[in-house]
Amino acid sequence: MSGKILMLGNAAVARGAYEAGAAFVSSYPGTPSTEITECAADYPELYAEWAPNEKVAAETAIGASVAGARAMTCMKHVGLNVAADPVFTASYTGVNGGLALVVADDPGMHSSQNEQDSRNYARSAKLPMLEPADSAECKSFTKLAFELSERFDTPVLLRLSTRVSHSQSLVELGERESVERKAYKKDPMKYVMMPGMAKLRHLVVEKRVTDTMAYAEGADINRIEYHDKSVGIIAAGIAHAYAREALGERASYLKLGMVWPLPELLIREFAANVGELWIIEELDPFIEREVRAMGIAARGKTDFSPCGEYTSEEIRAVVLGEPAVCADPPENIPGRPPVMCAGCPHRGVFNVLSRMRLTVLGDIGCYTLGALPPLNALDTCLCMGGSVSMAHGMEKAAGRDFSKKAVAVIGDSTFLHSGITGLIDIVYNKGASTIIILDNSITGMTGHQQNPATGLTLRNEPTRKLDLEALVRAVGVDRVTVVDPFDDGATAAAIKAELDADEPSVIIARRPCALLKGVRYTGKCVITEDCRDCGACVRSGCPAISRRSGRPRIDPAQCVGCDYCRGLCKFGAIGRVE
Amino acid sequence: MSGTNIMIVGVGGQGTLLASRVVGGAAISAGFDVKVSEVHGMSQRGGAVVTYVKYSRQTVSSPIIGLGGADLVLAFEPLEALRSAAFLKPGGAVITNTRRVDPMPVVVGVAEYPEGIADKLRALGFDVAEADAAGIAAECGSQKAANIVMIGLLAARRADFSKAEWLAAVEASVPKRFLDVNIRAFEAGYAVGS
Ligand SMILES: Cc1ncc(C[n+]2csc(CCOP(=O)(O)OP(=O)(O)O)c2C)c(N)n1
Numbered sequence: 001m002s003g004k005i006l007m008l009g010n011a012a013v014a015r016g017a018y019e020a021g022a023a024f025v026s027s028y029p030g031t032p033s034t035e036i037t038e039c040a041a042d043y044p045e046l047y048a049e050w051a052p053n054e055k056v057a058a059e060t061a062i063g064a065s066v067a068g069a070r071a072m073t074c075m076k077h078v079g080l081n082v083a084a085d086p087v088f089t090a091s092y093t094g095v096n097g098g099l100a101l102v103v104a105d106d107p108g109m110h111s112s113q114n115e116q117d118s119r120n121y122a123r124s125a126k127l128p129m130l131e132p133a134d135s136a137e138c139k140s141f142t143k144l145a146f147e148l149s150e151r152f153d154t155p156v157l158l159r160l161s162t163r164v165s166h167s168q169s170l171v172e173l174g175e176r177e178s179v180e181r182k183a184y185k186k187d188p189m190k191y192v193m194m195p196g197m198a199k200l201r202h203l204v205v206e207k208r209v210t211d212t213m214a215y216a217e218g219a220d221i222n223r224i225e226y227h228d229k230s231v232g233i234i235a236a237g238i239a240h241a242y243a244r245e246a247l248g249e250r251a252s253y254l255k256l257g258m259v260w261p262l263p264e265l266l267i268r269e270f271a272a273n274v275g276e277l278w279i280i281e282e283l284d285p286f287i288e289r290e291v292r293a294m295g296i297a298a299r300g301k302t303d304f305s306p307c308g309e310y311t312s313e314e315i316r317a318v319v320l321g322e323p324a325v326c327a328d329p330p331e332n333i334p335g336r337p338p339v340m341c342a343g344c345p346h347r348g349v350f351n352v353l354s355r356m357r358l359t360v361l362g363d364i365g366c367y368t369l370g371a372l373p374p375l376n377a378l379d380t381c382l383c384m385g386g387s388v389s390m391a392h393g394m395e396k397a398a399g400r401d402f403s404k405k406a407v408a409v410i411g412d413s414t415f416l417h418s419g420i421t422g423l424i425d426i427v428y429n430k431g432a433s434t435i436i437i438l439d440n441s442i443t444g445m446t447g448h449q450q451n452p453a454t455g456l457t458l459r460n461e462p463t464r465k466l467d468l469e470a471l472v473r474a475v476g477v478d479r480v481t482v483v484d485p486f487d488d489g490a491t492a493a494a495i496k497a498e499l500d501a502d503e504p505s506v507i508i509a510r511r512p513c514a515l516l517k518g519v520r521y522t523g524k525c526v527i528t529e530d531c532r533d534c535g536a537c538v539r540s541g542c543p544a545i546s547r548r549s550g551r552p553r554i555d556p557a558q559c560v561g562c563d564y565c566r567g568l569c570k571f572g573a574i575g576r577v578e
Numbered sequence: 579m580s581g582t583n584i585m586i587v588g589v590g591g592q593g594t595l596l597a598s599r600v601v602g603g604a605a606i607s608a609g610f611d612v613k614v615s616e617v618h619g620m621s622q623r624g625g626a627v628v629t630y631v632k633y634s635r636q637t638v639s640s641p642i643i644g645l646g647g648a649d650l651v652l653a654f655e656p657l658e659a660l661r662s663a664a665f666l667k668p669g670g671a672v673i674t675n676t677r678r679v680d681p682m683p684v685v686v687g688v689a690e691y692p693e694g695i696a697d698k699l700r701a702l703g704f705d706v707a708e709a710d711a712a713g714i715a716a717e718c719g720s721q722k723a724a725n726i727v728m729i730g731l732l733a734a735r736r737a738d739f740s741k742a743e744w745l746a747a748v749e750a751s752v753p754k755r756f757l758d759v760n761i762r763a764f765e766a767g768y769a770v771g772s
Contacts (some may be wrong), residue, residue: 006606166617241639327703373686546684
């Protein structure tokens, strides 16, 4: 295995873009896709940036492609919902420089709010989609995506899934291809999508679907591997890896590297040569439906669930009837849900909201953890930006008395992603909602990415820092307050005052994430003899505070010394050791 | 199928990811095919975390391990060892840190932390070894090196790679300025495990 290195799938996608001579990457973070863009930023030859959201990222990548550069944008599955508008029409315009759209699905929802299958987008937007199974393919398929994009004049989708993105396997590194930026030529018939032009382009799109289908028939990334022919497996990506491990040479395989369009002739040939045909795919029966539409009988979602991930052990059990032997899992094992970190500034706001028993429209970020015990503070969590607009809708439907007891909470990155448009709606349509921006000076949830409000770029270069107060004032919010969420009294007072005000208000709860490098809390908090066991500190949900032998106790290994709990204790029973 | 499947489990923030990379690194230098599967994102924050390391003289296809598929569970926290029991092959091995970290349901008093976890695992037929990795790491100079103590414990019980390969993998994975304490942590874990 010499010459090969262990590489994360995401790092291998970045490497593929680098080797393909790509010049431009713009993305918005989202697990499990985030590291692609972070790794791309490590190559000085590539321009890489964080955009405020996926739509902007996709549009900038399209712009770079039209300018003639090989360009890429990366997102998680739900990010493609946000980017769908430009993507569907870029399918019509086609490209100039190669354009790779990378989308990472999350079967099993390790870190997502839904489990949608992005292959459906390939079919709807009529775009070719490749799906790698390991890091080596992540690299080679990314390179192929750029080639196909230029050859067929189309954006190309690359579909990943959590286990491909976040698994390390061996990759052999190659050289960077030197690719000149193509000249940009004005071409309104191709790039100005008004009905007159778009009607003509639609014909081009349909022809391209036929052309890419013909390509798929002969592409070596779609390959048949015959062993025992009594069982035939059609699978792509990670599902193929699971099936291959589960069944070894006891089955034959059609491994699809391209999941859209599908190679009908190849599928027919394979089906004709094997006994029982199985389609092994996580999430939707996407391939299975197409295969059945060809009039070919196949098993798949007949026996497997459309929910969650597969494993090799499950496939062996279902296809071969050989269930794994395993211990009976002991019952009543307490769960271990993720928690807000010790020192997390979000805790301050949620502790107040939980005490005030407000209706809290939540959003997506670390602060979504405020939904869990003991804070139990959130009523909703839908999509990025949804908190602000939902608060407005609820006020209009349920009335002002209702909205006097409701707030929306949204992180700094999420607010800039798509909360600002909801706020404009509130002002424009004379709402009076109270919005709390939880400004921890970073995009936390996805692992600390910079955003426009942090004043640093993806490469940590200083840039013009977006002024949140000025922004919300500019859209017409006159009541803007900034509080320190660890100042319990001030936070509670601000929320009360703004709920009572009959106009829109924004409270910015500002304190940096405790995990940021610049944040240096020192010492530890300790509970003293004066403790009356009122439980106020325990109810704040700090993971350093537990109640192992009756009375609350602070675990020095977990305490970061943020002092938040000291402010909550009415009896002054929490001291410090330096 | 003839390869080795290791599951590394713990609590987000305990350094399981780095540990899995060390095992992966050692396996590569010993010439195995390797897959290491990690989980990033949400579960990093105090939640249960699981990574898989699989290595074999043949090709490793799947990066993950299903029920009844693990040869060994390396647990950074006892409750997480118990939680992975169904993933072990019959008679599989468990190496667990004894330092317990209460999950939130236990902290807030709606669930009870199970007692006698090692015995429960033994009763299920597993080969269980325990050590206070956090304590050993503290003696070596930093409680943060508990993950490398765990690697030392593992190295002492799996003879697939030489000690030199293990040490090289540790060196390649930890920041230079913490190398000394991590080498001490590895050696201490190795001594306890042997
Ligand atoms: C459309 C979409 N894009 C990306 C994500 C992934 N994602 C979840 S939370 C989050 C950012 C949260 O950052 P912020 O709002 O600053 O809150 P924090 O986590 O720092 O508290 C991102 C990018 C998503 N869930 N949906």
